[in-house]
Amino acid sequence: MIDLAAKAGTDIDTAKTYLQALEKAGHIEVVQENHGHTDKRWNLLRDNGLEAPRLTRDGKPVIQGRAREAMWRTMRIVRDFTFHELAALASSTEVTVAPTTAKDYLKHLLNAGYLIVINKGNSKGNGHKASRFRFNPARNTGPRPPMIQRTKAVYDPNLGQVVWQEEPDHDC
Structure with a gap:
């Protein structure tokens, strides 16, 4: 997760929150998790195309706009x-x-x-x-x-x- 946050140019907490929302929405799934670490691997289940999904913390689509x-x-x-x-x-x-x-x-x-x-x-x-x-x-x-x-x-x-x-x- 640290690598992902660095590549996205954001902090770890923001990356973690967004990944949790993506998982709740069914866009990704965890395929490998090292317990006690922030090192996880994900599999993309649903490709949203060019635009990243706009999601709330609980994985629901943002309706504003x-x-x-x-x-x-x-x-x-x-x-x-x-x-x-x-x-x-x-x-x-x-x-x-x-x-x-x-x-x-x-x-x-x-x-x-x-x-x-x-x-x-x-x-x-x-x-x-x-x-x-x-x-x-x-x-x-x-x-x-x-x-x-x-x-x-x-x-x-x-x-x-x-x-x-x-x-x-x-x-x-």
Whole structure:
């Protein structure tokens, strides 16, 4: 385990916790254990591909961020959409995307240049009509969805950088 932690660039406790979660989730099994030592050998039972499994300590999949992943995947496939349509299309039996969640995510992605407005909506009167968007193919940076940080900045994990953040208000 010490070798694994060193190769992963993490401490032994973090490596141990993650390996226990992988074992509980059925991704790995112990095939050799030297009692009294931290020297174990594992066998991979389930290959998750390029992305490492995101698991809780008890081996359950992490569900945080799944709505964003579903919306990102859907936007890259669907030609154009409103926030209502995106919420409906991205929802599944495992993930429910609320329209308000889709609306907020689209607002941030629009600011960061990931979307093109093809029909501006209106919010006045009884004829409320939502804006229609199209995914900007020039901003198709990869499979991982951009994240909205607490500071409301947009971070793209595919690029490893903040791609948009609100200008500070210096008029205070």
